[in-house]
Amino acid sequence: MAAASVTRHTPTNQAFEDYSDYSHLSDEELIQLAIERSFTDAHGPSQAAQQSAYSPPAQNQLEPPEDEHMPTFREVRRQAAMPTQNVTPPANPPQPVNPSSEGQSNENKNAHVFTGDREKLLAWRKRNGSLEVTVDFEDAVSHLNSAIWKNNAKTVRDIVQKEPAERLSKPNTEGWIHLHEAAHCGYLDCLKVLIKAFPQLINKRTHNSQTPLILAVSRKHLSCVQCLLAAGGDPNIANGLGETALFKACEKANEEMVELILKSGGNPSRGNFDGMTPLQEAVGKNVRMCKLLVEAGAKIWTKNTYGIEALFTAAQGGCTEVLQFLIKQGGNINTQAKDGATALYEASKNGHEEVVKLLLSLRADVNTTNKAGLTPLHVAAKNGHVGVVLLLLPRTDKDVVRHSGISPLHLAAECKRDTILEILIEAGFDVNTQLSPNHSEMYEDRRSTALYFLVRSSNIDAASMLLAAGADPNLDTFNPLLIAVRKGDIEMASLLLEYGANVNASFPTHPTSFPGALLFCMRHRLMLKLLLDNGCDANACFSCVYGHGTHPPIRISRRNREDLYLHGLEASHTTTAQFCEVMADPSHSPWVGTIIDLLLDYVGHVQLCSRLIQLLNSNKDWEYIKDKSKPPFSLMHLCRVKIRQLVGHRRLRRMDSLPLPGRLIKKLFYDNGESEDFLQSSFD
Numbered sequence: 001m002a003a004a005s006v007t008r009h010t011p012t013n014q015a016f017e018d019y020s021d022y023s024h025l026s027d028e029e030l031i032q033l034a035i036e037r038s039f040t041d042a043h044g045p046s047q048a049a050q051q052s053a054y055s056p057p058a059q060n061q062l063e064p065p066e067d068e069h070m071p072t073f074r075e076v077r078r079q080a081a082m083p084t085q086n087v088t089p090p091a092n093p094p095q096p097v098n099p100s101s102e103g104q105s106n107e108n109k110n111a112h113v114f115t116g117d118r119e120k121l122l123a124w125r126k127r128n129g130s131l132e133v134t135v136d137f138e139d140a141v142s143h144l145n146s147a148i149w150k151n152n153a154k155t156v157r158d159i160v161q162k163e164p165a166e167r168l169s170k171p172n173t174e175g176w177i178h179l180h181e182a183a184h185c186g187y188l189d190c191l192k193v194l195i196k197a198f199p200q201l202i203n204k205r206t207h208n209s210q211t212p213l214i215l216a217v218s219r220k221h222l223s224c225v226q227c228l229l230a231a232g233g234d235p236n237i238a239n240g241l242g243e244t245a246l247f248k249a250c251e252k253a254n255e256e257m258v259e260l261i262l263k264s265g266g267n268p269s270r271g272n273f274d275g276m277t278p279l280q281e282a283v284g285k286n287v288r289m290c291k292l293l294v295e296a297g298a299k300i301w302t303k304n305t306y307g308i309e310a311l312f313t314a315a316q317g318g319c320t321e322v323l324q325f326l327i328k329q330g331g332n333i334n335t336q337a338k339d340g341a342t343a344l345y346e347a348s349k350n351g352h353e354e355v356v357k358l359l360l361s362l363r364a365d366v367n368t369t370n371k372a373g374l375t376p377l378h379v380a381a382k383n384g385h386v387g388v389v390l391l392l393l394p395r396t397d398k399d400v401v402r403h404s405g406i407s408p409l410h411l412a413a414e415c416k417r418d419t420i421l422e423i424l425i426e427a428g429f430d431v432n433t434q435l436s437p438n439h440s441e442m443y444e445d446r447r448s449t450a451l452y453f454l455v456r457s458s459n460i461d462a463a464s465m466l467l468a469a470g471a472d473p474n475l476d477t478f479n480p481l482l483i484a485v486r487k488g489d490i491e492m493a494s495l496l497l498e499y500g501a502n503v504n505a506s507f508p509t510h511p512t513s514f515p516g517a518l519l520f521c522m523r524h525r526l527m528l529k530l531l532l533d534n535g536c537d538a539n540a541c542f543s544c545v546y547g548h549g550t551h552p553p554i555r556i557s558r559r560n561r562e563d564l565y566l567h568g569l570e571a572s573h574t575t576t577a578q579f580c581e582v583m584a585d586p587s588h589s590p591w592v593g594t595i596i597d598l599l600l601d602y603v604g605h606v607q608l609c610s611r612l613i614q615l616l617n618s619n620k621d622w623e624y625i626k627d628k629s630k631p632p633f634s635l636m637h638l639c640r641v642k643i644r645q646l647v648g649h650r651r652l653r654r655m656d657s658l659p660l661p662g663r664l665i666k667k668l669f670y671d672n673g674e675s676e677d678f679l680q681s682s683f684d
Contacts, residue, residue, distance in 0.1 A: 175207035183212035186221035242272035275304030307338035315343035318352035340370035405436025479505035544609035593622035
């Protein structure tokens with residue numbers, strides 16, 4: 001801590017206590033002088049002389065790092081005694097302030113009183129050079145706490161014998177006193193000395209209402225707990241959360257402490273501010289603690305704020321042994337929380353098979369629903385607990401499930417539980433069950449079937465299983481085919497079409513004059529051709545209400561690409577969007593020629609409206625397309641179009657089962673041997 005400007009004037013072999021001019025100063029005066037010189041060294045004489053107002057240090061600067069060298073008290077005295085060169089002490093330096101004194105001057109009213117280790121303080125003072133922090137150099141509390149931290153019972157005894165009790169009982173900023181420190185650290189010898197000296201403080205609380213006993217229990221210091229209880233520590237005082245020493249002992253799963261506190265009068269039924277009792281805290285630990293509490297009078301039917309009792313908690317945590325004990329004590333196996341969930345529901349949710357077996361063997365009600373209408377089977381299916389589902393299925397009433405408004409199939413499909421989905425299908429659950437309006441309205445797209453969830457997540461295997469079991473792909477507000485097309489999932493779209501998905505499905509929220517699925521595949525020729533091959537109504541694309549007349553201007557509206565609304569255009573003059581209006585969208589117009597060229601292969605006599613002609617005229621390479629739309633057409637082409645129209649899109653898939661020549665089947669399905677790469681390259 002010595003400054004660079006300090007020079008020693010005494011010989012090296014001279015005793016440090018002999019400082020000539022400074023030998024008459026007291027210890028306190030020497031320390032004060034050393035502090036003033038530290039300030040001068042850090043800031044220079046001019047700044048020290050001019051400083052008249054001091055700002056308190058930041059809170060995180062009050063103590064130096066632990067690994068920083070701390071000068072001893074003797075070094076402080078030596079430094080104070082050493083003369084300096086060219087150093088002028090600051091004018092009118094602040095005097096030490098006694099924190100307990102009254103009538104302080106206005107200048108020192110807001111001064112911070114440092115009550116920590118004095119050597120740390122001096123190092124901090126040198127580093128920061130501030131005189132605002134004042135020191136009580138006779139702070140016996142600091143010495144006492146330091147001795148406790150070092151587990152020095154002899155020093156603790158010496159201090160408490162010499163210092164006044166009221167001085168040593170001063171709490172720190174968190175309300176801790178010496179008893180709290182000793183109990184928290186678990187230093188039994190120090191604790192005994194302090195209890196003997198301050199028996200009236202045995203139940204003193206911190207600002208968080210923690211007593212020495214609660215602190216000792218929280219740190220699992222059994223010997224200290226024994227000592228405190230024997231000295232009159234009250235086991236029923238609660239901390240700021242309403243937790244007593246017994247509650248904390250249960251929380252720490254310490255059987256010896258639980259037994260000791262109960263013998264000392266701990267209340268086994270007192271709960272915390274949430275109504276959680278020691279027994280409810282103990283059920284997740286071990287059965288012996290529960291037995292101790294019940295034998296001491298703990299009530300097993302007590303419920304917390306959420307309507308949960310000990311048996312419910314045991315089932316929730318999968319504590320089979322504790323559950324058996326509570327049931328033998330008369331616990332209600334059908335106990336319900338405030339949200340309607342039962343013990344069986346919680347065990348099923350968390351996949352505790354042994355608990356489920358136990359409750360079912362005792363005839364727990366498997367069909368009791370929570371307030372959301374869900375049964376244990378619902379939640380087991382949702383969370384993928386196969387074993388629990390198999391246990392619950394034989395006893396679950398399907399009528400109860402039906403009235404819930406949601407099927408376990410929905411939950412299994414949404415959470416991708418394919419194995420459970422298969423089990424439920426084999427068990428006879430209706431694959432076409434739809435969500436109730438209340439459940440459906442929870443989703444923006446108003447989905448209603450389990451199939452929709454699978455298409456949304458591109459789960460092709462589960463969707464195949466559901467469709468093979470008889471799922472109807474046309475029940476949802478937004479047809480699942482629209483989802484598959486929008487995602488560009490050809491495999492899923494082909495699967496849905498194979499099982500009868502409506503290829504001409506439209507948007508209920510934004511009607512179009514042509515099949516809605518076409519909106520999502522304007523730049524995906526393979527998907528577009530898949531739809532057309534399966535009976536998509538290409539004629540509707542050329543049925544413009546304005547024909548060769550003048551088309552009204554259109555208004556472009558950009559939407560989120562993830563929504564299911566019309567992307568691109570909104571007509572300002574009608575509620576039904578026309579195909580030519582969509583083609584005029586800049587995002588589609590570069591592919592107008594290729595799209596119309598493909599569509600013409602699936603229609604007979606059609607006329608291009610004036611807007612489509614205008615779009616084709618914008619590119620000279622598209623001149624041939626206008627000629628292609630004009631008669632005459634080949635008889636082969638007209639026959640193919642007519643046959644497909646007569647068969648209808650719902651039966652096109654079955655045509656390959658007819659006794660027709662293979663070449664004819666290929667012709668009817670436009671199978672001309674074109675490679676997929678060539679088909680898609682025209683769009684790239």
